[in-house]
Amino acid sequence: MAAGPYNYSYIFKYIIIGDMGVGKSCLLHQFTEKKFMADCPHTIGVEFGTRIIEVSGQKIKLQIWDTAGQERFRAVTRSYYRGAAGALMVYDITRRSTYNHLSSWLTDARNLTNPNTVIFLIGNKSDLEAQRDVTYEEAKQFADENGLMFLECSAKTGDNVEDAFLDTAKKIYQNIQDGSLDLNAAESGVQHKPATPRNAINNDQAPNKEGCAC
Amino acid sequence: MADKESSDTSFSSSQASNPLSRKLNKILETRLDNDKEMLEALKALSVFFSENSLRTRRNLRSDIERRSLVINEDFLQVFQSVKEQLDSVYNDVKSMNECCQDMTSRLKAAKEQTHDLINQTTKLQSESQTLQVKAQVADAFLEKFQLKPEEATALRGSRDGTLHMDFFRALGKAKEIHKHCKILLRTNQQTAGLEIMETMALHQESAYERLYRWAQNECRMLTGDSPDVSSMLCQAMEALEDRPVLFRYTLDEFGTARRTAVVRGLIDALTRGGPGGTPRPIELHSHDPTRYVGDMLAWLHQAAASEKEQLQSLLKKCRSNGEQIQDILGHITEGVCRPFKVRVEQVLVSEQDAVTLYKLHNLLKFYHNTICQIICKDAALLNTVAEIQDLSHRMFFNSLNCNANKLLDKVELPPSDLGPTNSLNQTLQLLKDVLACHDASVVAIDDKKQDYKQILSCVIDPLVQMCSVSASRLNSTDMAAYMANCIYLMQTTLAMYEFTDTRLEMLQAQVDAQIDTLVSEQASFVLNKVGLAFVYGTVQQHQPKQGPLSALPDMGGPVLKSAMSKFDSYMASPDSLVLPQSRLLLSGRVRETVKKNSADLICSAYKQIYDTICDPANEYKESPSIVPRTPDQVVRLLS
Ligand SMILES: Nc1nc2c(ncn2[C@@H]2O[C@H](COP(=O)(O)OP(=O)(O)OP(=O)(O)O)[C@@H](O)[C@H]2O)c(=O)[nH]1
Ligand SMILES: [Mg+2]
Numbered sequence: 001m002a003a004g005p006y007n008y009s010y011i012f013k014y015i016i017i018g019d020m021g022v023g024k025s026c027l028l029h030q031f032t033e034k035k036f037m038a039d040c041p042h043t044i045g046v047e048f049g050t051r052i053i054e055v056s057g058q059k060i061k062l063q064i065w066d067t068a069g070q071e072r073f074r075a076v077t078r079s080y081y082r083g084a085a086g087a088l089m090v091y092d093i094t095r096r097s098t099y100n101h102l103s104s105w106l107t108d109a110r111n112l113t114n115p116n117t118v119i120f121l122i123g124n125k126s127d128l129e130a131q132r133d134v135t136y137e138e139a140k141q142f143a144d145e146n147g148l149m150f151l152e153c154s155a156k157t158g159d160n161v162e163d164a165f166l167d168t169a170k171k172i173y174q175n176i177q178d179g180s181l182d183l184n185a186a187e188s189g190v191q192h193k194p195a196t197p198r199n200a201i202n203n204d205q206a207p208n209k210e211g212c213a214c
Numbered sequence: 215m216a217d218k219e220s221s222d223t224s225f226s227s228s229q230a231s232n233p234l235s236r237k238l239n240k241i242l243e244t245r246l247d248n249d250k251e252m253l254e255a256l257k258a259l260s261v262f263f264s265e266n267s268l269r270t271r272r273n274l275r276s277d278i279e280r281r282s283l284v285i286n287e288d289f290l291q292v293f294q295s296v297k298e299q300l301d302s303v304y305n306d307v308k309s310m311n312e313c314c315q316d317m318t319s320r321l322k323a324a325k326e327q328t329h330d331l332i333n334q335t336t337k338l339q340s341e342s343q344t345l346q347v348k349a350q351v352a353d354a355f356l357e358k359f360q361l362k363p364e365e366a367t368a369l370r371g372s373r374d375g376t377l378h379m380d381f382f383r384a385l386g387k388a389k390e391i392h393k394h395c396k397i398l399l400r401t402n403q404q405t406a407g408l409e410i411m412e413t414m415a416l417h418q419e420s421a422y423e424r425l426y427r428w429a430q431n432e433c434r435m436l437t438g439d440s441p442d443v444s445s446m447l448c449q450a451m452e453a454l455e456d457r458p459v460l461f462r463y464t465l466d467e468f469g470t471a472r473r474t475a476v477v478r479g480l481i482d483a484l485t486r487g488g489p490g491g492t493p494r495p496i497e498l499h500s501h502d503p504t505r506y507v508g509d510m511l512a513w514l515h516q517a518a519a520s521e522k523e524q525l526q527s528l529l530k531k532c533r534s535n536g537e538q539i540q541d542i543l544g545h546i547t548e549g550v551c552r553p554f555k556v557r558v559e560q561v562l563v564s565e566q567d568a569v570t571l572y573k574l575h576n577l578l579k580f581y582h583n584t585i586c587q588i589i590c591k592d593a594a595l596l597n598t599v600a601e602i603q604d605l606s607h608r609m610f611f612n613s614l615n616c617n618a619n620k621l622l623d624k625v626e627l628p629p630s631d632l633g634p635t636n637s638l639n640q641t642l643q644l645l646k647d648v649l650a651c652h653d654a655s656v657v658a659i660d661d662k663k664q665d666y667k668q669i670l671s672c673v674i675d676p677l678v679q680m681c682s683v684s685a686s687r688l689n690s691t692d693m694a695a696y697m698a699n700c701i702y703l704m705q706t707t708l709a710m711y712e713f714t715d716t717r718l719e720m721l722q723a724q725v726d727a728q729i730d731t732l733v734s735e736q737a738s739f740v741l742n743k744v745g746l747a748f749v750y751g752t753v754q755q756h757q758p759k760q761g762p763l764s765a766l767p768d769m770g771g772p773v774l775k776s777a778m779s780k781f782d783s784y785m786a787s788p789d790s791l792v793l794p795q796s797r798l799l800l801s802g803r804v805r806e807t808v809k810k811n812s813a814d815l816i817c818s819a820y821k822q823i824y825d826t827i828c829d830p831a832n833e834y835k836e837s838p839s840i841v842p843r844t845p846d847q848v849v850r851l852l853s
Contacts (some may be wrong), residue, residue, distance in 0.1 A: 045584050046512075048519055062519065076506065076580065079512030081484070082493035112493055 008052050008059035012172055012190055013164075015080055015113075017105050018090035021071030021100040023124040025164045026155035027090065028066045031165050034155045043068040045076055053166060055173045062169065085181075085190045086120065086168040091139075093123045094131040094151060099139065106146060116181045122164050123152040139188035229683040253326035340809060359391055359398075359410050361417065367422045377428050382449050385425070388417045389456070393566040418450040425450055426460040437475045443528045452531035466527065469542040473549040476517050480550045483513050484557075489556045503561045504573045510554060511581040514547070514595065518588045521546050544593035551598040558602050569647045573581040575610050576651070578603035579661060613670060614648075617641065626686045632696040632798045634703050635684065638677065642707045645673045647709045666713040674704060674717060678724070694731035695795035701725050702801040729807055732796065737811035744784050750819050755828045762833035763826060774827065774840045781820075782843070785851045788813070823846035 016024045020042060029037045031047040047066045052059055067077035079088070087109045091098040102121070108117055118127070121143045123134065136152060139186065144151035151168060153160040175181040181190060242588040246252060262277065263270065268275075353669040361369070365387060368380035392414040396406030413819050429450040436443070454461040487495035496509045525539050525546075560576075565571055582599045587782070589596060634642075648669060681700040685693040708721070709715040748768065756763055763769055784791055799805040824841050827834050834840060843851075 045580060046515070049515075049522065063523075065516070075508060076512070079509045080516065081347070081507075082487075082496075082509070082513070083516075114493060 008175075010058065010060045010173075010190055012060055012062050012085045012169055013083055014064040014086040014088060014110070014168065015084040016060055016064065016066045016088045016090060017077070017081075018122075019070055019092070019095075019101050019105075019107065020071075022069065022090045022092040022095075022098050023155045024069065024088075024090050025066050027088070027122065027124060027153065027161055027164075028064055030155045030158050030161045031064070034158065036158070042070060043073075045073055046080055051165075055166070055169050058173065059074040060173070061171055064165075064166065065150065078108060078112060081109065084113050084117055085172050086118045087113060088120050088168065089148070090120055090122045090124050091134070092125050093134050093139075094125055094128045096133040099123075099134045102142065116175055118168050119146075119148050120164055120168045121148040121150040123150075124155055126159060127154040127156045128154040130169075138205075140184060222574070249658060279784060296749060299452050302638060314791070350826055354539075354840070356396060359406075359418055361388060361391070361414075365741040366417070369424075371424055374724070375428060375431070377425070377446060377450070379446075379449075381421070381425070382453060385418070385421050385453055388414050388421065392418065422457050423453070425453060426464060429454060429464045430467045433471055434833055435462060436468060436471045437478075438707055439475065443524060447530050448528060451529055455532050465538065465542050469545040472521055472524070472546040476521065477553065479509075479517060479551040480513060480553060484510070484553075500561070501558075503565055504577060507558055507561060507574055510557065511577065511585075511599075514550060515553065515581060515588070517550070518547055518595070522588055540593070542591040543589050545832065547589060551594050554595075555602060558792075559605065562602070562606055562609050563825055565609070565611060566616075568617065568644060571606060571610040571613055572648050573651050575603065575606040611668065614669065614672040615642065618672065621676055621680045622683065625680055628684050628688060628692075629697045632692060632699055632795065633800065634700055638700055638703065641673060641677055642703060646707060646710075648673075653790055663713050666711070670708070670714065670717050671776070674708075674721075677704060678721075690731060691735045691795045694728040694735070695798055698725055698728040698732070698804050699798070699800045701728070702799075702804060714824060726806065729811070730806060732793070732799075732804075732808045733811040734814060736793050736796060736808055737815040737819070739793050740784060740816055742811070743791050744780040746781060746819070747825065749774060749777060749823060750837050753823050756826070760833065762831060764833050769836060771836070771840055774834075775844075778841060785848065788852060810853070817845065817849045817852055818850050 016028060018024055025040050025043050025047070026037055027051050028047075029035060030041070034049045043066060045068055048188075049064050049066065050061060052061050054060070067073070067080060079151050083148055089102065089105050089109060091102055108121070108174075109117070114117075121139065123136070123139050138151055139152075143147075149171065151160045151164045151167070155161060170179065176190065256308065262281070263274065313724045361384065363382040365380075368378065369388065371377065371381060395411040395414065397408070398404070401407075409453060429447060432444070432447050432450070451461070451464065454464055484496045487498070496506065496513065499505045499509065522539065522543055525542055529539060558574075562571070562574065565574070578599060582596060582603055585596060585599065609834055621641060626637055641766055649666075678701070681697060686697045690698060701724050703723070705718055705721050708718055736749060740844040741750055751770055752766060753763070756766070760766070764771065796805060796808055799808070824845050826832060827841050828837050
């Protein structure tokens with residue numbers, strides 16, 4: 001409990017997108033549980049997981065929304081992009097079709113998130129080198145052209161999985177530090193907690209009831 | 215000296231024998247080298263016997279004796295002083311002994327005198343030890359049963375209301391002391407137990423009061439997007455759990471603060487959107503009902519998940535929190551019910567399109583399931599979603615029924631080609647759209663099946679009804695063909711979807727009835743055209759008592775012959791006598807069935823006619839020339 005009075009000082013919201021079966025749920029599971037789920041059922045709608053990480057000495061809680069890749073859920077999952085600080089866009093290096101669909105995922109990501117959302121491209125299943133269908137260079141070029149961060153990972157071996165999630169967080173944190181991400185704006189996907197307890201008296205945050213149209 | 219002895223011996227023995235020779239012998243036998251004494255004596259002699267003269271020889275003896283005397287005197291003198299010293303030692307020892315004896319006796323006396331004192335001291339010592347133990351016990355008791363001054367201060371806290379970790383340690387101690395007092399009460403220290411208990415209770419009461427105020431204040435401020443649940447607050451909740459009422463009040467305070475925050479969050483998302491307007495405010499999509507409602511529901515889902523997490527982290531140190539979390543979560547998410555409901559209701563009541571309504575219904579159902587995994591079923595939010603879902607269900611079926619009523623209100627006449635009317639086509643398209651969006655929907659299979667049944671009866675039943683009404687002014691053949699066509703179109707539409715088997719079976723039965731009509735119409739059409747209808751009718755009704763058939767009017771051989779030749783030319787090209795309505799049948803299969811079944815019917819009629827004519831009792835002459843073809847040949851020709 002030496003970590004100070006607060007367990008974490010930021011919450012970053014992530015969303016994981018990509019075709020069905022590319023391993024989104026497995027990546028999340030590997031990241032939160034450090035285990036590989038070999039027979040993972042298709043995600044229905046969305047699921048979510050959390051983990052607390054540390055970036056530059058700051059504890060950050062990641063709240064990660066894993067979406068279903070099946071087409072029939074597309075309308076539903078689109079509603080979850082809003083307010084994401086990070087978007088992990090996943091394809092399967094052994095299935096070219098999942099790579100070919102990236103531009104459609106990217107369009108959604110750009111249209112439905114805020115301009116500061118960090119988009120990270122992940123080529124999953126890097127353990128299946130023999131079945132590779134998309135070269136590293138090609139995907140790297142795609143990432144560079146579109147200003148995406150990029151890594152090849154394996155949810156099975158855990159290779160690079162940690163880095164993909166952490167690098168995204170570092171980038172978001174850097175955006176906060178250099179002021180390009182405005183924490184006070186609603187739905188920035190980042191929530192900040194003060195690093196020290198406030199004084200007991202602080203009345204300017206009194207509940208402000210909505211004069212809403214209800 | 216040996217010298218002297220030997221001279222003595224030689225002297226006495228010289229008188230016994232030859233003294234000289236003996237002496238000589240003796241001298242000769244003497245081995246001077248070996249006689250060390252002799253050598254020594256001689257050496258000593260040589261020191262002072264320096265002058266070998268007669269006188270000196272004579273005086274030798276006395277010289278030696280004098281020397282010996284001197285030596286003895288020396289001895290005496292030396293030993294004299296030794297003796298004197300020994301004497302003085304002796305005196306010393308003696309006086310020491312006396313001294314010791316004196317001391318022993320004095321010690322003895324002293325010992326006798328101090329015995330009492332020692333006894334007394336021992337007693338005092340043991341007494342002091344007992345007292346020391348008592349002091350330790352008392353200290354331990356105080357340590358265990360009293361708060362230290364600094365602890366009491368920590369409990370009373372600082373004036374500005376802030377709290378420190380010491381507070382919790384002191385509170386824990388007070389609580390423990392209070393608990394231990396119960397043990398005291400079981401011993402004979404009851405008064406002390408009661409008194410301490412009372413003191414501790416007072417300490418605790420005021421401490422809990424303070425803690426409650428602090429926690430309440432903390433919670434009241436947790437209205438940000440994400441509350442800052444400090445570990446101190448977690449600790450406070452843990453401590454407050456001992457005072458269920460205060461605990462509950464604090465949780466309520468938390469709930470109220472969060473409730474406000476969630477409402478504000480939703481309104482912000484609806485009206486303000488993200489930084490710089492991206493993502494765009496949800497309300498901007500209110501023209502797109504599924505997106506608008508979907509975005510709101512997704513927002514609520516995420517908010518519910520976050521709130522639950524925050525509650526869990528607030529109560530992570532508390533023992534029982536499952537039910538309480540649900541309770542508070544219900545309270546937190548209750549605030550958004552109204553703004554949410556108002557908006558969705560508005561969408562639902564202004565929406566007329568059945569497909570959109572159905573999509574909304576499915577969406578609501580899906581989110582009801584999804585949110586159910588986070589908050590408990592009887593939470594207000596879920597009730598609201600369920601209510602709206604119910605409304606969407608009603609609105610959807612309303613829309614379908616509306617459509618059905620419109621169908622029956624102004625029934626179109628069947629077109630001349632006996633094909634589907636516009637309204638039939640449109641309704642079937644609507645059904646397709648509805649079922650298609652169901653196919654792509656996100657709800658569980660079970661729900662799907664139930665819905666299908668209802669949708670089908672809502673659409674198909676009125677459709678069939680409409681077709682019947684529209685067909686009512688047609689003749690029976692037209693009606694049969696028209697109905698067969700309409701139902702066929704319904705069948706082909708339904709066949710593409712699951713859970714339609716029963717429906718399809720029911721429709722098939724209706725088609726079969728229409729086919730039967732068409733078959734008999736087709737058969738009688740042919741028999742009429744070739745002039746066998748009358749013959750067949752007569753044959754069927756003829757009874758033996760009427761006499762031979764050939765005798766009946768219009769049943770003579772020539773008449774039959776001409777009819778049979780027409781029948782023959784029909785058989786050469788059966789398609790020439792197909793009913794025009796049959797040609798209008800849309801379903802190839804129905805057309806084939808009508809063709810085949812009517813041919814069967816014609817064959818069996820022919821067989822009956824043939825058998826009757828060949829029956830001698832009917833007295834046809836040359837019957838083979840009237841019916842040249844056997845029934846088998848006819849069957850072969852017509853099939
Ligand atoms: N060899 C290998 N298999 C993987 C890896 N990641 C996932 N898989 C397998 O790929 C399949 C699909 O993984 P999921 O995580 O369910 O895929 P998803 O993207 O969540 O799919 P949806 O939920 O339908 O969108 C599973 O059978 C996994 O076992 C990987 O890194 N290596
Ligand atoms: Mg999945």
